Amino acid sequence: MSTVKLPRFTRRAALIAAALAVLTPFAAQADNWPSKPIKLVVPYPPGGAADAVGRIVAEKLSERLQQSVIVENKPGAGTAIAADYVAKSPADGYTLAIAPTGQLTILPHVQKSGRLEPLTAFTPISQVAYTAVAIAAAPNFPAATLKEAVALAKAKPGDVTFSSSGSTTIIHLAGEYFAGEAGVKLLHVPFKGSAPAVTALLGGEVNLAFDTLTVLAPQIKAGKVKGLAIAAKERSPLLPEVPTVAELGYPGFEVPSWFGLVGPAGLPKEIVKRLNGEITAILAQPAVKERLAGQALQASPGTPEQFAQRIRDDYAKYGKVVRQAGITLE
Amino acid sequence: MIELLGQLGQGFEAALTLGNVFYCLVGVTLGTLIGVLPGLGPVATIAMLLPVTYGLPPLSALIMLSGIYYGAQYGGSTTAILVNLPGESSSVVTCLDGYAMARQGRAGTALGVAALGSFFAGTFATMLIAVLATPLSEIALKFGPAEYFSLMVLGLVAAVVLASGSLLKAIAMTLLGLLIGIVGTDVNSGIERFSFGIPELSDGFDFVIVSMGLFGIAEIIHNLEKNESRQIFTSNVGRLWPGREDFRRSWKPVMRGTFLGSILGVLPGGGAVLSSFASYSLEKKLSDDPSRFGQGAVEGVAGPESANNAGAQTSFIPMLTLGIPSNAVMALMVGAMMIHGIVPGPQVMTERPELFWGLIASMWIGNALLVLLNLPLIGIWVRLLKVPYRLLYPAILLFCGIGIYSVNQSAVDIAFAVGFGALGYLFIKIGCEPAPLLLGYVLGPLMEENLRRALLLARGDATVFVSRPLSATLLALAVLLIVVVALPAVRKTREVAFQED
Numbered sequence: 001m002s003t004v005k006l007p008r009f010t011r012r013a014a015l016i017a018a019a020l021a022v023l024t025p026f027a028a029q030a031d032n033w034p035s036k037p038i039k040l041v042v043p044y045p046p047g048g049a050a051d052a053v054g055r056i057v058a059e060k061l062s063e064r065l066q067q068s069v070i071v072e073n074k075p076g077a078g079t080a081i082a083a084d085y086v087a088k089s090p091a092d093g094y095t096l097a098i099a100p101t102g103q104l105t106i107l108p109h110v111q112k113s114g115r116l117e118p119l120t121a122f123t124p125i126s127q128v129a130y131t132a133v134a135i136a137a138a139p140n141f142p143a144a145t146l147k148e149a150v151a152l153a154k155a156k157p158g159d160v161t162f163s164s165s166g167s168t169t170i171i172h173l174a175g176e177y178f179a180g181e182a183g184v185k186l187l188h189v190p191f192k193g194s195a196p197a198v199t200a201l202l203g204g205e206v207n208l209a210f211d212t213l214t215v216l217a218p219q220i221k222a223g224k225v226k227g228l229a230i231a232a233k234e235r236s237p238l239l240p241e242v243p244t245v246a247e248l249g250y251p252g253f254e255v256p257s258w259f260g261l262v263g264p265a266g267l268p269k270e271i272v273k274r275l276n277g278e279i280t281a282i283l284a285q286p287a288v289k290e291r292l293a294g295q296a297l298q299a300s301p302g303t304p305e306q307f308a309q310r311i312r313d314d315y316a317k318y319g320k321v322v323r324q325a326g327i328t329l330e
Numbered sequence: 331m332i333e334l335l336g337q338l339g340q341g342f343e344a345a346l347t348l349g350n351v352f353y354c355l356v357g358v359t360l361g362t363l364i365g366v367l368p369g370l371g372p373v374a375t376i377a378m379l380l381p382v383t384y385g386l387p388p389l390s391a392l393i394m395l396s397g398i399y400y401g402a403q404y405g406g407s408t409t410a411i412l413v414n415l416p417g418e419s420s421s422v423v424t425c426l427d428g429y430a431m432a433r434q435g436r437a438g439t440a441l442g443v444a445a446l447g448s449f450f451a452g453t454f455a456t457m458l459i460a461v462l463a464t465p466l467s468e469i470a471l472k473f474g475p476a477e478y479f480s481l482m483v484l485g486l487v488a489a490v491v492l493a494s495g496s497l498l499k500a501i502a503m504t505l506l507g508l509l510i511g512i513v514g515t516d517v518n519s520g521i522e523r524f525s526f527g528i529p530e531l532s533d534g535f536d537f538v539i540v541s542m543g544l545f546g547i548a549e550i551i552h553n554l555e556k557n558e559s560r561q562i563f564t565s566n567v568g569r570l571w572p573g574r575e576d577f578r579r580s581w582k583p584v585m586r587g588t589f590l591g592s593i594l595g596v597l598p599g600g601g602a603v604l605s606s607f608a609s610y611s612l613e614k615k616l617s618d619d620p621s622r623f624g625q626g627a628v629e630g631v632a633g634p635e636s637a638n639n640a641g642a643q644t645s646f647i648p649m650l651t652l653g654i655p656s657n658a659v660m661a662l663m664v665g666a667m668m669i670h671g672i673v674p675g676p677q678v679m680t681e682r683p684e685l686f687w688g689l690i691a692s693m694w695i696g697n698a699l700l701v702l703l704n705l706p707l708i709g710i711w712v713r714l715l716k717v718p719y720r721l722l723y724p725a726i727l728l729f730c731g732i733g734i735y736s737v738n739q740s741a742v743d744i745a746f747a748v749g750f751g752a753l754g755y756l757f758i759k760i761g762c763e764p765a766p767l768l769l770g771y772v773l774g775p776l777m778e779e780n781l782r783r784a785l786l787l788a789r790g791d792a793t794v795f796v797s798r799p800l801s802a803t804l805l806a807l808a809v810l811l812i813v814v815v816a817l818p819a820v821r822k823t824r825e826v827a828f829q830e831d
Contacts, residue, residue, distance in 0.1 A: 046377030047661035052668065055381065073377070074739050077515070077532035081740075084529065110520075113527065161787060167520030189786055192517050192779070195654050195661070202652065203471035205787060218653050218675030294668040 033093045033271055037068040041097040043082030045075040049214050049295050053129055053259045054098040056291055060282040061275075069096075078168065079103040084114060087121040091264040093271040098128070099262045102170045105314040109322040110168045118315060123267035124307040126279040129297040130258035132232035133174040134216045134242070136225040140204040146228040146248050149208065153184035161187040162208040163197040168327060171197075173318050174231060174255040175210045176325035181250050201225055212257045213238060213296040231255040238296055258300065260307055276304055338460060341687025345695055350393055350688070353386070354696050357394035361401020362703060365408065366711070367729050368415040368546060371538065372402040373658045374736040380666060388670035389685055393692040395666055396646070399659045400452065400693070403642045404700050407444045407635050408711050412437060413726060415546040419537050420638035422768050423610040425545060427623060427630030434626050437715060441708045442572045443580050443628055444635040445701055451588040451636035452697035455643035458592050459650070460690050464679075466596050466644070467651040473597055475784035476794050480804035481597075482777035485604045486770065487808045488611035500766045503757075507770025510535060517779045518786070530742040535750075538737050540771055542730045543750020544757070544764040550723050551755045572628070580632035583613045587636035595641030596648065597656075607769055609637035615814070624763075643693060650686060652676060 038061070042054035051073065058069040074082040083103050089095035104118040116122070135146065143149035153160040164172040167190045179186045189206050191197035194215045201209040202224055209216070213230070217238045220227035227242040231254055235244055245253040261279060263272070282288055283299035292299055302310075321327075344350070360379075364370045376395050383391035403420065410421040411428035424444070431440040458466070473481075486504060513524045514534025525531035572580070587609040594605040613633040614623045623630050648654045653675030655661040664674045672682060679686045714722070734744050757764055788794035796802045 045658060045661075046373065046380065047655070047658065047665040052665060059381065072739055075533075076738055076740075077529050080532070081529050081738075114529070166517065187786070189783060190517055190520070191783075195656070199471065199648075199652070199654050200474070202654075203474060205474040218673045218677070221673075222653075222676040224652075224676055290671065291669060294671045294673070 031270075033268075033274075034065050034067040036094060037070055038065070038093070039095050040069050040071050041082050041086050041095065042071055042073050043075065043079035043097070043100065043103060045073055049131070049212070049297060050098055050100050050259060052295050053292070053297065056288060057098065057128060057261065057279070057282070060285070060288060061278060064278050064282065078107065078166070080107060080111065080114070083107065083116050083121075086262070087116050087264055089264050091123065091266040091268070093263065093267060093275075096125070096261060096263050096275070097122075099260050100170075101256070101258050101314060102168070102173075104260070104262075104311050106168060106170060106173055106318045106322070108315070109319050110327060118311050119308060121265055122262040123265055123272060124304050124311060125261040125263060125267070125272050126276045126304060127258055127260045127300045127302050127307045127310060128279060128283065129292050130256045130300045131212045131214055131295070131297050132230050132236060133171065133210055133255040133257055134213050134220070134230045134239075135178070135228045135245070136201060136209050136211075136216050136220055137228055138201050138204040138207055138209075139225060141207045141226070143207075143228075144226055146243075146245065149228060150182050150184055153179075153182070153186060157185040158187055160184075160208065161189050161206045162210055163189045163191055163200045163206040164210060165194040165197050166190050166192065170255065170257050171210050171212070172327075173321050175208075176327065177255065177317075177321045178210070178231070178245070178250075178253070180321065180324050181253055198225075217296050236296075258310070259297075260311075272304055334461065337683065337687050338691065340684060341460075341689075341691035344389060344684045344688030345393065345691035350390055350692065351695060353390045353394040354397050354692050355699055357397020358401035358404075358696050358700050359703060361398040361403075362405040362700065362707075364398070365402035365405020368409050368413070368542065368726055368733060370729065370733045370736065371418065372399045373662065374733075375402075376659060376662045380662065380669075383666055384669060388667065388672055389688045389692075391666055391670065392663065392685070392689050393696075395663055396689065396693065397696045399663075400639065400642050400696060401700060403639050404445065404448055404704060407448070407631075407638075408441060411440045411444065411631070412711060412715060413546070413722075414549045415726065415730075416541050418638075419541070419768070419772055420606045420634075420641070422541065422545075422765055423606050423634045424631060424638075426610070426765060427625075427627050430624065430626035431628070431631065432715070436626065437712050438708055439572045439576055439628065440631050441711060442705070443576060443632050445704045445708070446572070447580065447584040447587065447632045447636040448639035449697055449701045450584055451591060451640035452643055452700075453694060454588050455592050455595070455640040456690060456693045456697065458644060459647055459693075460687075463647050463651050466647050469593075470596050470648050470652070470654075470656075472800060474798070475780040475787060476798050476801040477804065478597075478780040479777055479784055480795060480801040480808070481604065482773045482780065484804050484808040484811070485607060485773050486777070487811045488608060496761075499762050503762050503764070503767040504770035507767035507772075508774035510540065510767070511771040511774035512778075514775075518782045528742075530738075530740055530746075534775070535746060535771075536734075536737050536743065537772065538734055539743050539747045540750055541768060542734055543747040544754035544768065546726065546730055547747065547751025548754025548758055548764070550726065551751065552758045553719065554723075576628050579628050583609070583629040583633035584636045586612060586616075587633035588640045591637030591640030592644050594637075595644035604773075605637040605641040606634035609633040646689075646693075649674060650689070651679065653678070 040054055040058045042051050044050045054071045058071045061069045074085055079102060086095060086097040108115045108117055137143055137149060143152050162175045164175055172188060175186060175188060194211055197209055198215055198219060200206045213236055219225045220239055227239055229245045229248055230236055230242055231245045233254055280301040283301040289299050364375045376398055406418050406421045407424050409415045410424040411432050414425050414429040416422040416425050428440045513531055515522050515532055522532050590609050591605040610630055610633060613629045614620050617629060645656050648656045649660040649663060655664045667674045731744055734747050737743060754764055784794055795805060
């Protein structure tokens with residue numbers, strides 16, 4: 001057996017194998033992808049920010065890939081049903097998902113069974129959009145600034161209440177995270193979704209509410225509730241007069257609620273690269289930016305590696321909050 | 331007043347363009363159709379049509395989507411009356427007397443009364459939104475957890491009045507409903523209960539699953555075992571128009587139902603569900619012969635149908651004035667507004683008055699179109715009853731299957747519905763009514779959630795329920811209702827009803 005013959009043989013074999021693979025309809029093929037409609041799973045029911053992001057991405061991806069991208073809403077169990085469904089789907093690029101922050105970075109910390117580690121169960125493709133979590137106070141709450149609210153909470157530990165859209169959501173974690181940083185005890189009052197949580201704030205049933213700008217910005221703008229702070233790196237163009245939490249003496253305090261595009265683990269590199277490129281191009285379109293802005297969302301494209309790093313950082317951050325606040329589902 | 335007329339004028343000007351009337355017609359027609367098809371609800375339809383609305387002007391999009399919503403409320407009563415299938419929680423009580431009327435060959439009358447009652451209710455509620463939207467939205471804010479709890483207590487007490495048979499059985503069924511409602515994630519702690527590690531159970535059973543199973547599937551199994559009833563049912567379709575006697579009996583229930591529905595519809599979170607149940611209980615209590623209820627009393631259709639349609643209209647109030655969606659359909663409407671760059675919230679009324687008033691005007695136009703559309707259709711719907719069971723039943727089951735699947739895109743849900751169908755058949759056999767169960771199932775979780783939230787906020791002080799005036803009033807009403815039920819005179823009629831059973 002000579003050393004010259006072997007490479008030629010393997011090259012031919014590789015060519016034949018490649019040709020066969022193209023002809024074999026069942027093989028996952030990055031070359032001719034996408035050759036059939038793509039499913040885009042959204043872990044929430046229609047309506048709401050996650051669904052809006054999913055629909056924008058699906059519509060624009062369909063145009064660019066020349067292939068239908070169909071939104072499939074798979075709500076339930078606080079995104080766990082969709083997460084499980086996507087993780088178990090074949091990694092052929094025909095099942096993709098919009099993954100919110102909580103699904104990838106909080107759920108694994110609080111789930112009792114069937115936990116899916118974000119970077120081993122999924123392939124991150126790109127972050128798509130984000131919005132910041134804001135803190136608002138009820139109209140009848142005596143504090144008008146974050147400093148006053150913290151002072152009140154310090155004076156009477158556990159007396160100041162905050163509403164959230166549900167236990168173990170990013171909103172709940174934001175509240176606990178802030179309480180931990182400020183060294184106060186706040187009473188968490190969970191609701192079923194953002195709508196009743198904000199109603200309770202408007203009616204003065206609770207003192208504070210944490211929620212995304214999507215939900216709180218219109219109410220703060222209309223003067224129905226007091227905007228105390230925004231948990232972001234910089235102030236929001238939506239509410240330029242509301243300071244960031246970091247400005248008010250909690251440097252580095254940031255709770256972005258983001259949505260990313262993921263696939264099942266082991267998605268072929270070429271498909272990830274292609275999708276990441278398309279998403280980056282889509283997010284550069286002014287019309288897309290405008291539609292995201294309608295939901296108080298900002299486009300946040302990046303490489304798959306940047307997205308993975310984001311997941312790693314937030315995963316570590318919320319793991320710490322979950323442990324410190326003693327949040328369990330036991 | 332002049333200002334209001336001016337604003338309404340502006341609204342009609344915006345809504346009466348050829349294009350907007352067209353979209354309104356498309357919306358209500360689609361709504362009627364999906365309402366008639368069992369299981370397919372407005373949520374799935376609006377979600378599917380949302381992309382279509384991207385290209386429309388915002389007002390046209392909203393007009394069409396809201397048309398689908400209230401059109402579905404109209405259509406939903408058709409299936410409830412004809413085949414005993416409540417597509418929405420609000421049509422559950424329509425089944426009780428509406429279906430009984432259909433079995434007596436008075437389906438046309440029931441449909442006619444439902445359509446006319448709904449039209450009146452829709453018109454009145456639309457006026458109410460125009461005049462009182464802002465003050466009414468304050469009511470929604472006055473309702474804290476304590477008030478919601480007391481409202482649910484009142485609702486549950488009323489549920490016992492709902493049953494036409496044995497009081498004991500009614501209480502048992504309500505309790506069973508409460509237990510079924512407990513399945514799923516506890517809102518306060520986030521812990522799953524009775525889900526047995528099945529992810530599909532972690533949010534509990536969806537309403538569509540329980541109602542399709544207990545009512546629709548059970549009724550079909552039950553009808554398969556008796557051959558003779560089919561003859562009576564299909565040969566005698568009856569007159570299509572309500573008679574003078576029906577009008578005489580119906581007009582008061584329609585007014586009362588409209589009023590109840592308009593008020594309860596404003597409350598986000600459970601208010602709209604209660605309105606038709608509350609109206610039914612009220613009519614039964616006020617009737618000189620309560621035993622007729624459940625046997626085809628026209629009041630039992632007129633009141634709840636008006637209440638549910640009024641509630642459907644006024645449930646727009648929190649969304650329009652506060653930017654807070656009170657149900658899944660409203661959440662989708664908010665989504666549709668946001669897509670067009672309109673941020674729903676208190677400022678819509680002042681910043682985009684043509685949108686606000688145009689939508690209100692379109693609701694009135696839509697209600698008028700619905701009556702024009704539905705009255706001639708009654709003849710066609712009623713003729714559906716002549717379709718042989720061997721064709722009708724598989725079709726109903728198919729649509730139920732599609733409808734149930736469309737809720738969560740989950741096949742497991744269909745299996746659950748079949749299970750509830752078997753359970754419902756058992757209930758028919760042992761003479762237990764599913765309506766109190768359904769009410770317990772809907773209200774129970776809401777009641778518990780609000781009870782615990784109220785206690786959490788009051789730091790465990792249970793007097794909060796009587797120290798808050800609104801809550802205390804509601805509880806007092808509940809006590810009053812119990813006393814009335816316990817009174818000898820009423821107990822007698824109950825016994826009579828029970829013997830008739």
